[in-house]
Amino acid sequence: xxxxxxxxxxxxxxxxxxxxxxxxxxxxxxxxxxxxxxxxxxxxxxxxxxxxxxxxxxxxxxxxxxxxxxxxxxxxxxxxxxxxxxxxxxxxxxxxxxxxxxxxxxxxxxxxxxxxxxxxxxxxxxxxxxxxxxxxxxxxxxxxxxxxxxxxxxxxxxxxxxxxxxxxxxxxxxxxxxxxxxxxxxxxxxxxxxxxxxxxxxxxxxxxxxxxxxxxxxxxxxxxxxxxxxxxxxxxxxxxxxxxxxxxxxxxxxxxxxxxxxxxxxxxxxxxxxxxxxxxxxxxxxxxxxxxxxxxxxxxx
Amino acid sequence: xxxxxxxxxxxxxxxxxxxxxxxxxxxxxxxxxxxxxxxxxxxxxxxxxxxxxxxxxxxxxxxxxxxxxxxxxxxxxxxxxxxxxxxxxxxxxxxxxxxxxxxxxxxxxxxxxxxxxxxxxxxxxxxxxxxxxxxxxxxxxxxxxxxxxxxxxxxxxxxxxxxxxxxxxxxxxxxxxxxxxxxxxxxxxxxxxxxxxxxxxxxxxxxxxxxxxxxxxxxxxxxxxxxxxxxxxxxxxxxxxxxxxxxxxxxxxxxxxxxxxxxxxxxxxxxxxxxxxxxxxxxxxxxxxxxxxxxxxxxxxxxxxxxxxxxxxxxxxxxxxxxxxxxxxxxxxxxxxxxxxxxxxxxxxxxxxxxxx
Numbered sequence: 145x146x147x148x149x150x151x152x153x154x155x156x157x158x159x160x161x162x163x164x165x166x167x168x169x170x171x172x173x174x175x176x177x178x179x180x181x182x183x184x185x186x187x188x189x190x191x192x193x194x195x196x197x198x199x200x201x202x203x204x205x206x207x208x209x210x211x212x213x214x215x216x217x218x219x220x221x222x223x224x225x226x227x228x229x230x231x232x233x234x235x236x237x238x239x240x241x242x243x244x245x246x247x248x249x250x251x252x253x254x255x256x257x258x259x260x261x262x263x264x265x266x267x268x269x270x271x272x273x274x275x276x277x278x279x280x281x282x283x284x285x286x287x288x289x290x291x292x293x294x295x296x297x298x299x300x301x302x303x304x305x306x307x308x309x310x311x312x313x314x315x316x317x318x319x320x321x322x323x324x325x326x327x328x329x330x331x332x333x334x335x336x337x338x339x340x341x342x343x344x345x346x347x348x349x350x351x352x353x354x355x356x357x358x359x360x361x362x363x364x365x366x367x368x369x370x371x372x373x374x375x376x377x378x379x380x381x382x383x384x385x386x387x388x389x390x391x392x393x394x395x396x397x398x399x400x401x402x403x404x405x406x407x408x409x410x411x412x413x414x415x416x417x418x419x420x421x422x423x424x425x426x427x428x429x430x431x432x433x434x435x436x437x438x439x440x441x442x443x444x445x
Numbered sequence: 446x447x448x449x450x451x452x453x454x455x456x457x458x459x460x461x462x463x464x465x466x467x468x469x470x471x472x473x474x475x476x477x478x479x480x481x482x483x484x485x486x487x488x489x490x491x492x493x494x495x496x497x498x499x500x501x502x503x504x505x506x507x508x509x510x511x512x513x514x515x516x517x518x519x520x521x522x523x524x525x526x527x528x529x530x531x532x533x534x535x536x537x538x539x540x541x542x543x544x545x546x547x548x549x550x551x552x553x554x555x556x557x558x559x560x561x562x563x564x565x566x567x568x569x570x571x572x573x574x575x576x577x578x579x580x581x582x583x584x585x586x587x588x589x590x591x592x593x594x595x596x597x598x599x600x601x602x603x604x605x606x607x608x609x610x611x612x613x614x615x616x617x618x619x620x621x622x623x624x625x626x627x628x629x630x631x632x633x634x635x636x637x638x639x640x641x642x643x644x645x646x647x648x649x650x651x652x653x654x655x656x657x658x659x660x661x662x663x664x665x666x667x668x669x670x671x672x673x674x675x676x677x678x679x680x681x682x683x684x685x686x687x688x689x690x691x692x693x694x695x696x697x698x699x700x701x702x703x704x705x706x707x708x709x710x711x712x713x714x715x716x717x718x719x720x721x722x723x724x725x726x727x728x729x730x731x732x733x734x735x736x737x738x739x740x741x742x743x744x745x746x747x748x749x750x751x752x753x754x755x756x757x758x759x760x761x762x763x764x765x766x767x768x769x770x771x772x773x774x775x776x777x778x779x780x781x782x783x784x785x786x787x788x789x790x791x792x793x794x795x796x797x798x799x800x801x802x
Binding site: 165166168169170171172173175176177179180181183184185187199200201202205206209212228231234235238241245248249252255256259 | 616617618671689694697698699700702703704710711712713714715716717719754755758759762763766769773776780783787790794797798801
């Protein structure tokens with residue numbers, strides 16, 4: 145039975161949702177119905193069967209029952225195909241819209257990525273500057289700390305000299321011992337690492353303090369000259385430390401005598417002075433030369 | 446299938462081929478389908494009775510299987526009238542296909558043998574006592590009262606021979622038999638309910654017609670012969686408000702037409718391979734009364750597989766269609782949120798760009 149096609153968006157389809165179901169049921173079930181009739185029709189191909197089916201009208205009815213689902217099936221196929229095509233069109237449109245939006249999001253994403261890159265770059269620069277600054281501050285702090293330790297080292301050594309700790313040694317030996325103490329301490333480390341004005345200032349300060357202490361020890365002036373015997377003669381008496389001379393010689397072991405004649409004579413009990421060593425000298429001459437030999441000669445390089 | 450409609454089940458008549466309906470019910474259970482109303486003709490009425498009084502379709506499938514196992518072991522056919530060889534020819538007439546020829550042969554043979562051929566309405570060849578015993582065993586009248594609404598197809602009998610003659614004329618396409626009537630079993634008095642079922646299954650001449658509400662009724666499958674109006678009783682289900690009806694057929698190429706019921710969603714379960722097990726001149730009657738184990742089991746299997754095939758195909762299509770609609774709806778719902786998302790992104794990007802400037 146044929147009915148006019150009902151549009152998919154017709155109001156009746158919204159009211160009777162089962163209409164869609166009926167159309168699918170008729171479509172799918174119609175195949176089984178047609179197949180059943182077609183099978184029987186094929187079996188009834190004998191003369192009497194055909195004659196009987198023709199006379200009774202069963203043949204025509206069966207054919208009609210085969211035709212109806214086929215026609216309905218084609219119509220349903222068209223209906224379904226139309227619906228599927230519409231759905232597919234909607235889906236494609238939706239995909240196109242999704243694609244547009246994805247592209248738009250990609251562009252925004254690119255903007256964000258650039259922004260992120262620039263931000264990160266800026267942050268890295270700031271971090272680098274900050275690190276440099278911190279390094280500098282750290283260096284400065286380390287330097288200040290080092291300078292402090294050098295100062296403490298300087299003060300401590302000359303305080304020990306002033307306190308009479310080196311009295312077992314000759315005046316020149318005291319000066320060498322004090323300078324050796326400095327060389328093995330923070331003062332020496334500083335002089336090994338650094339060059340320049342500040343190092344020079346420290347060496348000058350050490351020289352000055354040595355001159356001052358020698359002045360006090362000999363109760364003289366800085367430029368007053370004394371014979372070598374006075375400078376090099378170790379004190380005698382019970383209060384002197386045993387082995388002091390050996391210790392001093394041990395400290396001077398690494399100084400080649402030819403390059404460091406003042407060190408050599410200050411640390412060893414020599415009977416004959418080397419030619420390079422003056423027979424008379426002032427506290428200034430002794431201090432400056434010992435500082436030079438201990439801190440500026442090759443041994444120190 | 447989502448149960449959104451009132452679902453009716455039509456169980457048509459076909460004698461021993463009714464075993465096919467056991468398979469159908471099992472198939473419906475497997476597919477998770479429940480029914481709300483049942484209508485049956487002949488053997489379909491008896492099967493319908495068992496289904497209606499069961500608590501669920503699952504229970505019904507079990508009971509039907511047990512009943513048909515019994516039928517396979519003890520045939521419900523018991524010869525009451527000693528017609529000897531004639532009885533077989535009369536059975537042949539019951540097939541409806543070679544009716545007229547068989548009837549004439551039976552009459553001629555009776556005349557030649559000097560045996561009076563039965564003409565009285567009350568005379569039948571087979572006793573329905575075995576059927577009554579089976580009904581008593583498997584049909585709980587009290588449960589039926591509370592069970593699914595059951596309609597049976599009955600035919601107002603004009604006497605066995607006249608009924609047969611009417612069918613023969615209808616079979617020849619000359620004149621249609623009167624339409625069958627449909628009885629709502631639960632509306633009948635309790636004492637009449639089993640009678641109504643037996644009446645619906647009372648093949649003319651083979652079984653005695655039954656009186657229900659004072660009227661003599663015989664096999665409901667006889668009415669509206671060429672359209673199978675009585676044998677495929679969909680009409681009471683439409684009157685009950687069913688909008689989806691599952692129709693089972695027990696013959697190959699049944700000429701019952703779904704197109705006579707354009708406003709109803711009809712799912713036909715037709716045999717996908719020949720349901721006839723015997724062929725030749727006596728094939729029809731042999732199948733009709735073929736209550737033997739081999740045939741019954743094969744019909745149960747066939748009904749089960751045909752149901753899975755036919756209903757399964759529809760369910761798959763409906764499911765695909767439903768998925769398509771759901772997907773479309775999901776797409777539309779998703780698209781409805783696009784504007785908000787776009788606006789949010791646009792606003793955020795504008796703020797970002799304002800920083801750059």
